[in-house]
Each structure stands twice: as structure tokens, then as C-alpha cells.
């Protein structure tokens with residue numbers, strides 16, 4: 001009898017989680033609509049709808065009943081002795097603790113200060129006036145410290161680790177530093193070497209004009225070949241592209257078009273498509289609401305998007321297949337260029353000031369700079385007032401360039417203004433995981449490169465489904481990496497990948 005009662009607790013727990021996830025999917029759909037088709041006049045009503053839902057979701061996620069169901073399951077050995085269920089309970093406990101450890105006052109203060117700080121940041125960036133933003137940055141750092149104190153610092157760790165729990169569960173600042181430091185040193189000298197000794201690729205193929213409709217048709221064809229199920233998803237247009245996988249059978253991608261640099265939209269679509277394939281590959285049909293149907297971390301999510309965007313999309317093999325398809329859509333715009341011209345042009349790597357415009361190689365230096373600065377802020381080794389000087393000095397070391405103004409320096413990103421501290425490293429973790437997975441994929445998927453030349457990506461997707469997507473949140477990111485590749489995360493695969501791609505593009 002007791003077993004029946006206990007398994008009832010597990011069934012009730014999963015029902016509770018599924019209902020909360022259903023509310024979350026409604027919130028997700030409202031959010032998607034707001035970014036795509038919502039008429040401007042609906043903004044106030046939408047804000048009321050979204051905040052009512054957020055309140056309901058928060059109430060359910062922190063309820064005593066949920067806590068009691070978790071505790072009942074945790075004391076049931078039949079459940080905890082099963083490795084998969086134990087992992088499910090571990091993750092449900094983790095998110096319950098994160099949700100309940102923050103006092104309501106602090107949550108409200110963070111939301112209010114964040115929304116004001118974001119307004120100030122906008123003006124400060126426009127006016128290139130760091131002094132205006134400085135007290136708000138100091139506020140946000142203070143709030144982040146208080147948040148970290150509520151979460152609690154792991155034994156031997158630092159406050160930054162507590163913040164990472166929201167984005168990259170189980171990762172620590174020290175581990176990240178151990179991979180980022182050698183990567184940064186090698187990248188800096190590699191980029192310098194390419195700049196000093198190589199011939200920059202001709203970017204003419206990127207500067208042809210292609211109408212939006214042709215780009216959209218081309219993007220849909222690429223997405224279809226990648227295996228993105230358009231009967232269970234959509235591709236729409238927004239100012240800031242994103243992917244939202246809110247419910248079983250419903251994964252929405254967005255992209256944006258300009259008539260120049262069609263590759264920005266192409267790679268944006270492939271990037272969001274990679275996120276979308278992960279969402280479609282999670283076992284939501286029968287496990288929606290359980291962590292076993294959730295993504296592992298932002299870093300692993302980003303590994304999926306970067307893999308399709310960069311490892312696949314910037315390869316010569318991809319262009320062998322994609323160039324003739326682009327030609328069918330682009331009415332001769334690319335006639336003057338061959339596969340090698342395309343491949344070289346999309347592998348340009350040169351230092352620049354703005355992170356979101358950076359190429360595949362230099363991008364990671366932008367991330368490292370932010371990681372170092374926010375960690376120093378959190379530790380109290382750096383004051384908000386000294387951020388511009390610290391930023392510019394480190395930028396010079398990493399990129400060899402003098403930052404002309406704060407707008408193109410420490411004021412460029414929105415993240416810190418709404419309290420996203422500990423988020424930046426997940427971008428580079430994504431690149432690192434993607435490159436490390438890729439080396440294993442090339443060993444385990446026979447003839448992948450020749451299949452890519454035919455646009456046959458099915459075996460690659462099947463590998464990702466089996467090794468990564470199907471597990472949901474069962475494993476931690478580092479654990480999954482060791483399981484799949486046999487090694488802990490390292491800077492080596494990403495460096496090898498970049499050298500192999502970028503040197504030939506520069507004739508080296």
C-alpha cells in the first residue's frame with residue numbers, strides 16, 4: 001500500500017509540474033506574439049496578462065504543496081534508487097530551491113531596479129555617458145551579491161558560482177577560468193598572427209543585394225534540410241531573433257532580413273534553427289513539465305545553435321550543397337562567386353569593438369572580457385566607477401585596439417542593466433562544447449563531411465538526438481561532455497577548429 005501512496009506522490013508531482021509548464025507555455029506564446037504580430041496599442045493589456053501569468057507561475061513554483069510532494073518523493077527509495085528518476089527529482093528540487101530561496105522583497109526590488117536601470121542604460125549608451133549609468137551598475141552588482149547570498153555559495157566556491165546556477169547549473173567560475181584563460185591567450189596570438197601574415201578574404205560575396213523574400217525562401221529550405229519540423233514550428237521575423245520552444249509540437253523561430261549581407265539572416269536562421277532542433281528533440285510528448293524534457297543549460301543550448309551556425313554553416317561542405325540552392329533563389333546575385341569564395345568570405349576573423357557583430361573567433365574574446373569584469377565586480381576587486389578603464393585596458397591586451405568610446409566599450413550590452421550577471425560565459429561555453437562534440441561526431445558519424453556536401457544532415461541530427469536531446473536535464477553539462485567525448489571540457493577542440501577554418505581563408 002505504501003508503495004502505491006508514494007508513487008501517487010510522484011504522479012502528483014509530475015502533474016503539478018506539467019500544469020505549471022502549461023501555464024509557462026501560455027506565457028511563452030504571449031511573449032512570442034508580443035515580439036512578432038501584437039499591435040502596439042495592446043502593450044498595456046499584454047503587460048497585465050504577462051504579469052498575471054508570471055504571478056500564477058511563481059505561486060505554483062514556490063507552493064508548500066509542491067515542497068511537500070518533492071519531500072515525499074525524496075524519501076521514497078523506490079524512486080531515488082532509479083538513476084533517471086533520481087536525476088529528475090534532483091532537478092525539481094534545484095529549481096524549487098532557487099525559486100523559494102529569494103525573498104519576495106528582493107525579487108520585486110530586482111525587477112524594479114532592473115527596469116529603471118535598463119532605461120538609464122539606454123540613454124547612457126546613446127549619449128555615450130557612463131557616469132549616468134555608473135550608480136545603476138553599482139546597484140545591480142549589489143543586488144546580484146544579495147541574490148548570490150540567498151542562493152548560498154557552494155563549499156570552496158565564490159558568489160559568482162551561485163549566480164551561474166540559474167544559467168549553467170553545476171559550473172563554477174574557477175572551472176570556467178581554467179578553460180577561458182588558455183583559450184584567450186591562444187586566440188589573441190592566433191588572431192594577431194592571421195592579421196599580420198594572412199591575406200584578408202574578399203567579402204564581396206557577402207555584399208550582394210538579395211530581397212527579403214528570396215532570403216526567406218532560402219532560409220526555409222536550409223531549415224528543412226537541417227531537419228527542423230515546420231509542421232511543429234514556424235519561422236517569423238523580429239527585430240531581435242530568438243527561438244522559443246514553449247510546448248510539445250510548438251517551437252517558434254524568428255530571424256531578420258536586410259537586403260545586404262544575406263549571410264547575417266542565413267546564420268541567424270541556422271543559429272535559431274539549432275536551438276529549435278534541440279527543443280524539438282527533447283522528449284516533451286510524454287514528459288512535458290519534467291526536467292527530463294528540459295534543456296540542460298544555456299551553454300548546451302548554445303552548443304546546438306553554434307554547431308549548426310558555425311561548424312556546419314561555415315564549412316566548405318555546406319557551401320558545396322548550399323551555393324547551388326542559393327543560386328536558385330537569388331536570381332544570379334552570386335553568379336560571380338564559387339564555393340571557395342563563399343567559404344573564405346564567411347570565415348573572416350578580425351578584431352572589432354561590438355560583440356554581437358563579432359566573427360566566430362574574436363567573439364570569444366569579447367565574452368572573456370565580460371566574464372573577467374563581472375567576476376571582479378562581484379568579488380569587490382573592481383568598483384563600478386572603474387569599469388571603463390578596466391575594460392579599455394583589457395580590450396587593448398586582448399584585441400590590440402584602443403576603445404574609442406564607452407558606447408563601443410563597456411556600455412554596449414544590455415545584460416548588466418537588468419541584472420544578467422553570470423550569463424555571458426554561456427556563449428563561449430556553447431562554442432567550446434560545440435567544437436568538442438564535433439570532433440567526436442566526425443569519428444562516430446561515418447562520412448559526415450561527404451553527406452554534408454549533399455545536404456544530408458539526417459545522421460548528424462540523429463546523433464544529436466540520441467546523445468544530447470533525448471536525455472533532457474538528466475546529466476549536468478560537464479558530465480554529458482565527458483560521457484560523450486571521453487574528456488572534460490577543453491580549449492583545444494575549439495582552437496583546432498578555428499585554425500583549420502580560418503588559416504586557409506587567409507591563405508595561410
Ligand code: ZN
Nearest residue numbers: 271275302305
Ligand atoms: Zn543562441
